[in-house]
Amino acid sequence: MYLQNKYTQWYYSIINRAQSRTLPGYKERHHIIPRSLGGNNTKSNLANLTAKEHYICHQLLTRMTTGKAKSKMHLALLKMCVVSSTHQENRIKLSGAKYQKIRIEAGRANSGVNSSTYGRKRTADEETRRLATWKKTKSINGLYVHTDESKSKISKANTGHSVSEETRKRWSKIRKGRPGQDNNSGKRYYNNGVKNYLGFECPAGYIPGKLQKQKTNYSNGTKWFNDGLKNYRATNCPPGCVPGILKIFSG
Numbered sequence: 001m002y003l004q005n006k007y008t009q010w011y012y013s014i015i016n017r018a019q020s021r022t023l024p025g026y027k028e029r030h031h032i033i034p035r036s037l038g039g040n041n042t043k044s045n046l047a048n049l050t051a052k053e054h055y056i057c058h059q060l061l062t063r064m065t066t067g068k069a070k071s072k073m074h075l076a077l078l079k080m081c082v083v084s085s086t087h088q089e090n091r092i093k094l095s096g097a098k099y100q101k102i103r104i105e106a107g108r109a110n111s112g113v114n115s116s117t118y119g120r121k122r123t124a125d126e127e128t129r130r131l132a133t134w135k136k137t138k139s140i141n142g143l144y145v146h147t148d149e150s151k152s153k154i155s156k157a158n159t160g161h162s163v164s165e166e167t168r169k170r171w172s173k174i175r176k177g178r179p180g181q182d183n184n185s186g187k188r189y190y191n192n193g194v195k196n197y198l199g200f201e202c203p204a205g206y207i208p209g210k211l212q213k214q215k216t217n218y219s220n221g222t223k224w225f226n227d228g229l230k231n232y233r234a235t236n237c238p239p240g241c242v243p244g245i246l247k248i249f250s251g
Contacts, residue, residue: 001037007063014057018047028054034061036072055080062105067114074109078102193228193242212245 002008015032027048033039049057058080061073081094081102094102112118122130146154189210190197196211197203207228224245225232231245232238 001033001069002064003066005064007060011057011060011064014049014053015047018049018053023048023050026051030054030057034073034076036076037065037069062109071109071114074102074106078106191228191246193226193246209246 002011015030018030028051030047030049030053031039031041032045032047035041039045058073058077062070062077065073081099187198187200188208190199190202190206191209191211192206193211197206202208211226212224222233222235223237223243225234225237225241225243226246227238227241228246232241237243
């Protein structure tokens with residue numbers, strides 16, 4: 001089923017180690033042969049892995065398979081990166097660049113003949129639903145958005161609907177650390193003339209604004225300095241100033 005390459009060897013090295021130990025604390029159940037490739041839930045096909053091991057195994061699976069099996073493994077890896085989970089804080093945190101690479105690879109692996117919908121024709125019911133959806137949208141510069149009538153219906157359906165505080169906290173916990181999640185939302189930069197601070201409130205002795213790295217004007221050799229309130233450009237540091245340019249944010 002799997003290609004005979006170094007990735008398969010690494011994969012089974014992790015699996016064999018996992019099956020010969022008892023893992024304390026947080027762990028994730030992994031299907032050695034994925035269910036989408038014909039695997040089952042028997043004990044011999046299961047292994048308890050750490051979150052890091054689980055992520056690595058799914059990366060290896062994309063390099064151990066070919067054709068439609070490879071397509072399925074790319075989708076499984078992508079789903080692993082974006083799935084909502086009550087244990088999201090224990091999952092691997094991906095950089096934006098890594099997440100983008102996984103998305104691109106999944107798109108390539110699931111295009112053409114490897115796509116699950118390749119050569120498949122819509123049923124009569126599917127075509128009816130598709131046409132009904134098109135009637136609810138309109139094209140604006142090539143982008144399809146809801147019509148005013150559709151927006152009005154959505155607004156009426158949501159009027160009076162409220163989300164409990166418990167649900168909001170649960171959503172917040174699930175989304176923390178997810179790829180693309182802006183964990184600095186609402187924060188601003190402050191500085192004391194020497195160093196920057198990113199937070200919701202201005203600490204004592206700080207003023208709004210981000211202190212930028214020192215810049216040099218190579219045409220005349222001058223540099224930026226600031227006194228915590230204003231910026232100066234000079235050859236030498238003026239009295240009461242420190243190196244660096246102060247970027248002031250309005251509002």
